[in-house]
Amino acid sequence: MNSEFNALQQECLSCQKCGLCETRTHVVFGVGNPQSEVMLIGEGPGENEDLQGEPFVGRSGQLMDKMLEVVDLSRKKNLYIANMVKCRPPKNRDPLPEEVSCCIGYLNRQIEIIQPKIIVCLGRIAACSLIDPNFKVTKQHGQFILKNGIWMTGVYHPAALLRNPRNKPDALDDFIKLKEKILEVCNHTY
Numbered sequence: 001m002n003s004e005f006n007a008l009q010q011e012c013l014s015c016q017k018c019g020l021c022e023t024r025t026h027v028v029f030g031v032g033n034p035q036s037e038v039m040l041i042g043e044g045p046g047e048n049e050d051l052q053g054e055p056f057v058g059r060s061g062q063l064m065d066k067m068l069e070v071v072d073l074s075r076k077k078n079l080y081i082a083n084m085v086k087c088r089p090p091k092n093r094d095p096l097p098e099e100v101s102c103c104i105g106y107l108n109r110q111i112e113i114i115q116p117k118i119i120v121c122l123g124r125i126a127a128c129s130l131i132d133p134n135f136k137v138t139k140q141h142g143q144f145i146l147k148n149g150i151w152m153t154g155v156y157h158p159a160a161l162l163r164n165p166r167n168k169p170d171a172l173d174d175f176i177k178l179k180e181k182i183l184e185v186c187n188h189t190y
Helices: 002-013 047-051 059-070 098-113 124-130 158-163 166-183
Strands: 036-043 079-081 116-123 145-147 150-155
Touching: 002 098, 002 116, 036 124, 047 124, 059 158, 059 166, 079 098, 116 124, 116 166, 124 150, 145 166
Parallel strands: 036 079, 036 116, 116 150
Antiparallel strands: 145 150
16 A cells, blocks of 8 residues: 555656646645545645645644544544645635646545545535535534445534634534544544
């Protein structure tokens, strides 16, 4: 698995498939344990992520790490974090459909190699792309569906929680539901 994963990462690091490669500082491939049963997927890197080459390292990532800690999850030991697109869209705009289309193959291959039992979509863009084009985070957050043998859920994006802190209690409840699902379907996360 490691050689296949490393080869995919090297391929991704030299990607020139869309215009985002022209403005990136770093390709943000992903971070965490590639043998994890739980995978978190966001929409794309922001400014801090582009500068450091790691997903969710800014203020929203710090908030997410605190919420993960409450349910005994950590990017260092028992989960993997990736994004739909691996390069920062200018001014943190939503990734364009053609950019997602160019990049989704990398994410699909990450999922194939990691073989997570649970995928958590962080925010609307990821949830609409991976779960259902009509997914409504405000109404469906924290609800699990089984899709292609993987339990999937969409939750509030951590950046949205910084803008609307009143949603933090619901978001924390979603992570508690995540822990319950992990205990139900995973073998070695905890």
